[in-house]
Amino acid sequence: MALCPLSDLMTFPTLFMGIGNIVGMPLALAVGRRPVFLLSSVVLVVACILCATQRSYEWHLAARMILGLAAGQSEALCPLMVQETFFLHERGKASAPRAGTAWAAAWPA
DSSP: OOHHHHHHHHHHHHHHHHHHHHHHHHHHHHHOHHHHHHHHHHHHHHHHHHHHHOOSHHHHHHHHHHHHHHHHHHHHHHHHHHHHHSOGGGHHHHHHHHHHHHHHHHSOO
């Protein structure tokens, strides 16, 4: 497989993460943060299952784009939910596990 299709597996889901934020944040402010986060979590699980079961490159790439749409919500909604749940002096302790897990997951790459 050529290098360009392999780089598309990271480029397009990252693009769709940003598009998901553009669509999801106004929806979260209109409908509510928790319903949008729960819906994106369900879409994320379904997209992960689709990525694992697809045999062709095109379907796998499409499933990863859907995964990017859903994953974009966690990048923006988690800090907002921590902000509305915890007092100012407690926010560091509440957001550190999420930030530490994201750092640990990205570090081997």
